[in-house]
Amino acid sequence: MKAIKKFFSNFFSSLFRKKSQVKLGLYGPPNGGKTTLANRICEDWLGEEMGSVSAMAHETREVTIKEQVTIKAKDGRELSFNLVDTPGIATKIDYEEFLKAGIKEKDAKERAKEATKGVIDAIKWLDDMDAVVIVLDSTKDPYSQVNITIVGNLQARDIPVLLVANKIDLKKSDIKKIKAAFPQYDVIGISAKHGKNIEEFYEALFEVTK
Amino acid sequence: MSLTLQFIPYAEIEQLDSKARIKKLLDAAKKDKIVLLEGRLTAEEEAQLIQKTMASINKKFKGIELSVIYPDAGNNEFFAKLKSRLVNILLGNRSGLTIIGPANVVKEIKQDPDKIQLLTQ
Known part of the structure; x- marks a missing residue:
């Protein structure tokens, strides 16, 4: 009897702990x-x-976290999560690119060093995620190995994924190409900068964190 | 400018653990060689390769360009997928081709499902 009580106690506490700390x-x-x-x-x-x-x-x-973000659906449902913003994942970082952008050499080198550490940390954090939004620039070619590697790692860890095709306000935006590259996922086209389609995105968040 | 391509058959990495596989590939890229690996790494190994690459970046080595050709990409037929998975289980990730180019030699790898273009510096 004691064991059964303990099982239910652990089950429910882990259930609520997970729900209140969705990353x-x-x-x-x-x-x-x-x-x-x-x-x-x-x-x-x-x-x-x-x-x-x-x-x-x-x-x-750097990986940055905003705790306890609560969003509300039109029908009154609420969703709370800790939002984790991660550095962009890249396979190369050249401080000379920062120099070209007008940054002084010392700062460019420091920025490059921080960026390499940021990529390492972003990948480390994958294990802690409960759900992930992959944000792609819809004006760029989606067939990059970095994108495929991110998706593959989330699949391997069984982490739910929502694909966002960002920057749909730009003329070169092509959501169809992203949909063709990742046919296994729902793709939501948004403009994060201008808030276009953002309601549809919030609705999709409820689905991906179910 | 001359390019050096190093072909690594899958048999050469088959018995290695993930750490040793990544070291072998990255060591070749650090020597300015374009690596052509028969088959592919797992998704987790690819992520580790990116992490190790980032940790190795210095004034001389600026990272890598990475691309994988999947021969069964785009084939969504159930039996084709099943066959591909069985082959992977029995023989390892031998299908496909992984290209790893040092970033100071390869500027960009343009990738479509069945075609790869290497743009050099």
């Missing part, structure tokens, strides 16, 4: 708009930004 990760290559989306979510539901954004790659070089 939702934003992953993807650099400059896809992860932090812009994180800021959109935080502005919409907390009234504050999460991090700085820039046109230059590797602006986010």
